[in-house]
Amino acid sequence: DGGITQSPKYLFRKEGQNVTLSCEQNLNHDAMYWYRQDPGQGLRLIYYSQIVNDFQKGDIAEGYSVSREKKESFPLTVTSAQKNPTAFYLCASSIDGHGRGTNEKLFFGSGTQLSVL
Amino acid sequence: EDQVTQSPEALRLQEGESSSLNCSYTVSGLRGLFWYRQDPGKGPEFLFTLYSAGEEKEKERLKATLTKKESFLHITAPKPEDSATYLCAVQDNKLSFGAGTTVTVRA
Secondary structure, rough: OOOOEOOOEEEEEOOOOOOOEEEEEOOOOOOOEEEEEOOOOOOOOEEEEEEOOOEOOOOOOOOOEEEOEEEOOOOOEEEOOOOOOEEEEEEEEOOOOOOOHHHHHHHOOOEEEEEEO | OOOEEEEEOOOEEEEOEEEEEEEEEEEEOOEEEEEEEOOOOOOEEEEEOOOOOOOOEEEEOOOEEOOOEEEEEEEEEOHHHOOOOEEEEEOOOOOEEEEOOEEEOOO
């Protein structure tokens, strides 16, 4: 079945540590996104990528980094510079466009819950 | 600044008790309004897209409607399996999400 796979499901970060969240899709979608979800708030865009080897900052990119070396993969690194990383992280994809100006539906993964030890 | 506000924050229903969720928005130029369903610990799942005022979409017990300032998601005769958080998202030059309405349907 086609879809988006996020791993791990749960992740714990120690002080000063960088951690990487994995996101893989087999939908052959061009665009991929990372969102952060906090209780009582709407999803907030961290980074997005329209095409391989290119990505753009979203609304809350500070303390995060991404890469897009393959169409299928869009890993997110939460760096030690992100002082409040505890949240539910969602990866998404869409057929094309960049989600900023294209009215397309998003396909989401099952999320990664990141907590601080 | 674009704003998307969903109400109520939480809704508890008895099985079969119909109700509506609201999504009000202020954007400069609406290009699309989306409804998603999210189960606990899972990613959102797409339900509907609405593009212009007056448009309606239906899927099983759910019906979404759109005006120039808000959208409603009507749940008719809900069942326990309709329990979830329902998210609204509005697209103009970017996509903005509301905080969601958590619906609990008791048998």
